[in-house]
Amino acid sequence: MMLIPDAEHDELVLGERPLIVCDIDEVVLEFVTPFQAFLMDQGHELRPTSFRLNGNVFSLAHGTETPHEEVARLLEAFFAGQDDWQTPVLEAAHSLERLSDQADIVFLTAMPPRHREVRRRLLSRHGFDFPMIATEAAKGPAVLALHGTRAQPVVFIDDIFVNLQSVRTHVPQTLLLNLIANDAFRALAPHPGEGVTIAADWPHAEELIRAHFDAIAV
Numbered sequence: 001m002m003l004i005p006d007a008e009h010d011e012l013v014l015g016e017r018p019l020i021v022c023d024i025d026e027v028v029l030e031f032v033t034p035f036q037a038f039l040m041d042q043g044h045e046l047r048p049t050s051f052r053l054n055g056n057v058f059s060l061a062h063g064t065e066t067p068h069e070e071v072a073r074l075l076e077a078f079f080a081g082q083d084d085w086q087t088p089v090l091e092a093a094h095s096l097e098r099l100s101d102q103a104d105i106v107f108l109t110a111m112p113p114r115h116r117e118v119r120r121r122l123l124s125r126h127g128f129d130f131p132m133i134a135t136e137a138a139k140g141p142a143v144l145a146l147h148g149t150r151a152q153p154v155v156f157i158d159d160i161f162v163n164l165q166s167v168r169t170h171v172p173q174t175l176l177l178n179l180i181a182n183d184a185f186r187a188l189a190p191h192p193g194e195g196v197t198i199a200a201d202w203p204h205a206e207e208l209i210r211a212h213f214d215a216i217a218v
């Protein structure tokens, strides 16, 4: 059992095989689409005009921009009640289940650890029975702590540029995949940067991961 600093996590025991570290929001659980629905329910609207939340949330009653502190409060309320709102991303559970024949899978979410239990239940409800790490620390050092100097292939999947580049810095041999579930936000997203491959959806991600494992198998 290894320990990741500043994180809460399930028991982690890695086998002598490839490792897939996978983000949750917008990758295996829909985030933007249900958060839009939640905001509507709370009298706000998320207008996807750029790849961010702040500055794109508006009051339905007044048409004015919702202040950042209020967006933060709404996000906190959304995560507290996430099991009423978030749904699985199409094909994610099937792809991961198939990949788990060949690789260990660990979820790495940037969610505050206080929401860990509700998220754990939500994941298990949708068939995502893999260990989860919840931490607000940078993802690169977390992947390094997990994988260390092992020779096995390692894959990291995330929707956010900064997270992908953090892992690229700390574990440069990682296959980095950018996956964004929401169509409108995917269209608005900046290129995830050098060394990152864009996966259109889960079947595409699965294909890229298998090809990577085949290419470096000894």
Ligand SMILES: [Mg+2]
Residues within 6 Å of the ligand: 023, 024, 025, 026, 027, 158, 159, 160
């Ligand atoms: Mg995410």
